[in-house]
Amino acid sequence: MLNRVVVTGIGAFTPIGHDISTFWRQVVNGQSAVDRITRFDASLFRTQFASEITYFDPATYLTRNDIKRTDRFTQFALIAADQAIQDSGFDLDKMDPFDVGVIWGSGQGGTETLEEQTKEYVLGDGHPRFSPFLVPKVLVNLASGLISIRHGLMGINYTAVSACASSNSALMDAFTYIRLGKAKIIVSGGSDAPITPSSFGGYCAMKAMSTRNADPGTAARPFDVDRDGFVMGEGAGALVLEEYEHAVRRGATIYGELTGAAMTADAYHITATHPDGIGATRAMQLALNEARINIEDLDYLNAHATSTPVGDLSEMHAVAKLTGSKKTSLHISATKSITGHLMGAAGAIEALICLLAMRDNVIPPTINTEVRDPAIPETLTIVLKEARTATVQSAMSNTFGFGGHNGIVVFQKV
Structure with a gap:
């Protein structure tokens, strides 16, 4: 057990x-x-x-x-x-x-x-x-x-x-x-x-x-x-x-449960993510499997999305492979637009954001995005400009690193 x-x-x-x-x-x-x-x-x-x-x-x-x-x-x-x-x-x-x-x-x-x-x-x-x-x-x-x-x-x-x-x-x-x-x-x-x-x-x-x-x-x-x-x-x-x-x-305060985590490698390029998001898709699916939930059950995704032309697009295509051709209740935001990219600390900071989003039932915004890239699948709901109130029972945080590292964690309310 x-x-x-x-x-x-x-x-x-x-x-x-x-x-x-x-x-x-x-x-x-x-x-x-x-x-x-x-x-x-x-x-x-x-x-x-x-x-x-x-x-x-x-x-x-x-x-x-x-x-x-x-x-x-x-x-x-x-x-x-x-x-x-x-x-x-x-x-x-x-x-x-x-x-x-x-x-x-x-x-x-x-x-x-x-x-x-x-x-x-x-x-x-x-x-x-x-x-x-x-x-x-x-x-x-x-x-x-x-x-x-x-x-x-x-x-x-x-x-x-x-x-x-x-x-x-x-x-x-x-x-x-x-x-x-x-x-x-x-x-x-x-x-x-x-x-x-x-x-x-x-x-x-x-x-x-x-x-x-x-x-x-x-x-x-x-x-x-x-x-x-x-x-x-x-x-x-x-x-x-x-x-x-x-x-x-011991009567501790519980912010949430870490229920799934996975890593894969792109095996593609020293710095660039795989343009088709193959490794990212696999890592997200493995983390969801371990958490015993489907992508349809996921409420919030804190995207790695660093504001690079190739990286943002490959990540969104990877997510779309999981969600399919229909709109879901999944809300997506990229909080690096607010914090900047904290490099090796990014995953921890964005894990905290996932936990606090679950605690307060709020989706933080993606700021500065004026014209959404038309190459991003229209089925994906990206929260722009202002935070949005929504029930958040589960949240996922994506991180990708130079060398082709894909690291995913999933949290759920207890």
Whole structure:
């Protein structure tokens, strides 16, 4: 008998809100944080804007020692995980610490630290004065490691890396371990801090990002006929996943049940999704099968839709293969139009949106889309401009990553 897995704690540290309540209010209201970059001079870059976390003083959340030994992506992870653990209210003193683990996700890890340290060496006098914290700050797995150290969580611990599908990979793994009885609680989610000159410049060189420099607030426009690329973001999302009976016994608040998760590979291209969405269709169907529901029973889909010409279209064709030729009650939105694309944290952030949509029975909007691409099947209902009230008993979150990774999770009300 497989265990049931529920979500009992949530946390978010994002460009549109440094806590869950602010974050969710901004999502529902369609308030974006996309603006010109302030973290470095981007005036000569092809793209000059992003979705940044501004007014961030790590000393507000972390000790001096914590700050000294952590990269920005780990700081985001610690803050979001703190929120989720506090929200969950589990008492480690009443548990075996080996029953509580951390499975995190990140696409890039400590890019900022590596960039800064390399620059100091190259532009210095040739002496290798590297920080003793360089390696711990750069390593992708240090986010999960430091969350466990901070809270004394001694169970399974690692970080999943599958580019922009990383945090859905982490959620899927956490789901599996709890179902198999290998853990009672797992803190999961993802974080990334990719807005650095080298990382940002690399995406500019790929021509993957929007170049609407004159009007960055409307640059992220999924499904629009004039979409021209994604908007980079940064931040973290955290979820406490827990075995259902354990959560019930301690009287925990349950946001929803994770009932299905699946991954496939496109095996097609280093960066592009398969134009026919073959891998995405298969992953969605596998996740629905595991959740024991049909696409007709699904109320909300938070699409990966990053506002790229090929990606949005291939995803919608993949969804249409499942829904068929008739209109369904499925509502679709692309909240990256609001948050920006938080890279390895995207799946966690959008999982939170799915859970909050179920809690409040509201479909968040897709903003900035002025003219829907006529190539998108007309049978699909996409929520544009304003949030919509609707009964949400089940929700799916799609994530796709460079390398052809397709990661899908399905949540249902308990």
